[in-house]
Amino acid sequence: MTSPLVSIRGLEKRFDLSGSLLEQISFEGGRFRRKQEAVHAINGVDLEVQKGEALCVVGESGCGKSTVARTVMGLISPSAGEIHYDGQRIDNLDGKAVLPYRRKMQMIFQNPYASLNPRMTIQQTLEEPICFHHPDWSQSQVRDKIHEVMHSVGIDPDWGARFGHEFSGGQRQRIAIARALAVDPEFIVADEPISALDVSIQAQVLNLLMDAQETCNLTYLFITHDLAVVEHFGTRVAVMYLGRVCELADTKTLFATPRHPYTQALLSAIPKLEDDRPNHIRLKGEVPTPVNLPSGCVFHGRCPYANDRCRQEVPQLIATDGGAQVACHAVEEGRL
Amino acid sequence: MALLEVRNLDVRFAVRGGDLTALRGISFSLDKGERLGLVGESGAGKSVAAFSVLNLIAKPGYIAGGQILFEGRDLAAMSERELRKIRGNRIAMIFQDPMMTLNPVLTIGTQMVEAILAHRKISKKEARAIALDRLQKVQIPSPEKRLDQYPHELSGGMRQRVIIAIALLLDPEIIIADEPTTALDVTIQAEIMDLLLNLCEQENVALMLITHDLGVVSQVTQRMLVMYSGRIIEQGPTREIINDAQHPYTQGLINALPQMGEPGARLFQIPGSMPSLKNVPSGCPFHPRCNFATEQCKHAMPEYVRSGNVDVACYEVANLIEQEKHMQEAES
Numbered sequence: 001m002t003s004p005l006v007s008i009r010g011l012e013k014r015f016d017l018s019g020s021l022l023e024q025i026s027f028e029g030g031r032f033r034r035k036q037e038a039v040h041a042i043n044g045v046d047l048e049v050q051k052g053e054a055l056c057v058v059g060e061s062g063c064g065k066s067t068v069a070r071t072v073m074g075l076i077s078p079s080a081g082e083i084h085y086d087g088q089r090i091d092n093l094d095g096k097a098v099l100p101y102r103r104k105m106q107m108i109f110q111n112p113y114a115s116l117n118p119r120m121t122i123q124q125t126l127e128e129p130i131c132f133h134h135p136d137w138s139q140s141q142v143r144d145k146i147h148e149v150m151h152s153v154g155i156d157p158d159w160g161a162r163f164g165h166e167f168s169g170g171q172r173q174r175i176a177i178a179r180a181l182a183v184d185p186e187f188i189v190a191d192e193p194i195s196a197l198d199v200s201i202q203a204q205v206l207n208l209l210m211d212a213q214e215t216c217n218l219t220y221l222f223i224t225h226d227l228a229v230v231e232h233f234g235t236r237v238a239v240m241y242l243g244r245v246c247e248l249a250d251t252k253t254l255f256a257t258p259r260h261p262y263t264q265a266l267l268s269a270i271p272k273l274e275d276d277r278p279n280h281i282r283l284k285g286e287v288p289t290p291v292n293l294p295s296g297c298v299f300h301g302r303c304p305y306a307n308d309r310c311r312q313e314v315p316q317l318i319a320t321d322g323g324a325q326v327a328c329h330a331v332e333e334g335r336l
Numbered sequence: 337m338a339l340l341e342v343r344n345l346d347v348r349f350a351v352r353g354g355d356l357t358a359l360r361g362i363s364f365s366l367d368k369g370e371r372l373g374l375v376g377e378s379g380a381g382k383s384v385a386a387f388s389v390l391n392l393i394a395k396p397g398y399i400a401g402g403q404i405l406f407e408g409r410d411l412a413a414m415s416e417r418e419l420r421k422i423r424g425n426r427i428a429m430i431f432q433d434p435m436m437t438l439n440p441v442l443t444i445g446t447q448m449v450e451a452i453l454a455h456r457k458i459s460k461k462e463a464r465a466i467a468l469d470r471l472q473k474v475q476i477p478s479p480e481k482r483l484d485q486y487p488h489e490l491s492g493g494m495r496q497r498v499i500i501a502i503a504l505l506l507d508p509e510i511i512i513a514d515e516p517t518t519a520l521d522v523t524i525q526a527e528i529m530d531l532l533l534n535l536c537e538q539e540n541v542a543l544m545l546i547t548h549d550l551g552v553v554s555q556v557t558q559r560m561l562v563m564y565s566g567r568i569i570e571q572g573p574t575r576e577i578i579n580d581a582q583h584p585y586t587q588g589l590i591n592a593l594p595q596m597g598e599p600g601a602r603l604f605q606i607p608g609s610m611p612s613l614k615n616v617p618s619g620c621p622f623h624p625r626c627n628f629a630t631e632q633c634k635h636a637m638p639e640y641v642r643s644g645n646v647d648v649a650c651y652e653v654a655n656l657i658e659q660e661k662h663m664q665e666a667e668s
Binding site for chain 1: 491521522523525526527529530550554556578589594595603604605607610
């Protein structure tokens, strides 16, 4: 197996909730106490993205999928763990050393209404990353490049002088994609790129992303909550729950034979066109808060197969005979 | 007689530079206990259609024409006072965002009791008992405790259950649900949809479900109507439309779903996007995006034709039906 393009090792991220030192201190029962609380957004994630694939990360809100995306991009720094790009550790590099990686890694955000600067024309929006990463390019080179990327995402290059608000949601997302493609990246992190769009526009943007993958040889880390999109788009899928990966498999394998009880419930909850009635696996309760993580397997409180071991011991990702990696004691013991 | 019958409804918004027509010639009916889905993309007018049933269109919007007959009485012509007796009482509404619907500074119990006392002359104690009963119906764990809690103490799914409980408080005839699960996660969405469906069946309540999710429509509703640019373009039994859509737009919507394509292959895509209300194309509003558009489509809105049990507004479909008729005549 070739070495992965991006590898995430033992990633953890906590967001501190307790505020300043003074806010942490309280007077209880005759003595001062210091209380610290944190949101445990990611709790030990290991993932490898191979060159040319589209690795999809799915899960419900609060499972840490967007935090993974942002940490990989260096938008937030991890509390523990490492990010490697093409064999080089990048999460501890300083401003200058990380620059070449910034060009190779680009991000597409969820909401195209917020991700485009309202005071910049499309021309300026696209110019900025190119001029930043290629300060030696001449004006005509920059102009040609902008022309080329606008053309490739299906936006008329003559519209360069317009502002973002003059475009529809789908067109804005095309412009956001053009901005990412403008610096010839190798790796694109897309955080729910089609969730804010209408159904007919979703198909257009998804097709565009697939075209770009072919023509520019891109590798994707694709974050989404929509499993139908994953089945269509993804090479491999990682299912996350409360900051941990609970199942990692080829798309085909995962959809044909989901092993983890959470994956099974998630898959059964997608409303399908051929169903006449809702038809899904019922889970007990709701997702616990990531402030006080449950002990053992994070899913045990809602899992119909949980036993004492699940309540105490954290399951690790273990390869199964079907080719999937599953973090579940029940699967490991053959109970499921 | 249908429980609710909307006839030729026109809704306009008076803005600078003339009126914008948000709904044009909308007609549909809802029987007792029936579940109807309103499908369309943003800007199609599905929420306006739902809001106008209760005459909840805020200024500058107004109902410019048509009738909304609820048990034979026209809601569009009713006084605000009379309408208030129907809103929340006979016809209840569930909105998209449960946090925006609940008052953050009142407890769940206060809000529920308030809603009951607005319509019924009973004691607070009796009202509280009704509230508790409805919370049990929506399967909220420890319902007594919830009555004294504030909305922020509940999770999103729990809040939407409370909203459904409030909608059921006064045993309505119709529940209008505007994207009730869009703000929720998939697993929670499945539970809420399941609950809503079961309650409507048990209590024999009619449901008008507004959604953009064709999967949900197919699971929950018996009939559906597809809206585009303020018009109903296709209307009929849900199963029939999902399995064999007639209108090119409905076909496009279904085929554009990722689950319809081969994994990895390009998806079917409808070119362009929904026109804004400021410049709705002449004739059939879908013609600039339609693969079958002809000269005819640019000039006048097509009339409804019947194909099976489905009403469709499309010249292409009308022509096909004509042709079939000729073929059959020729054969006999």
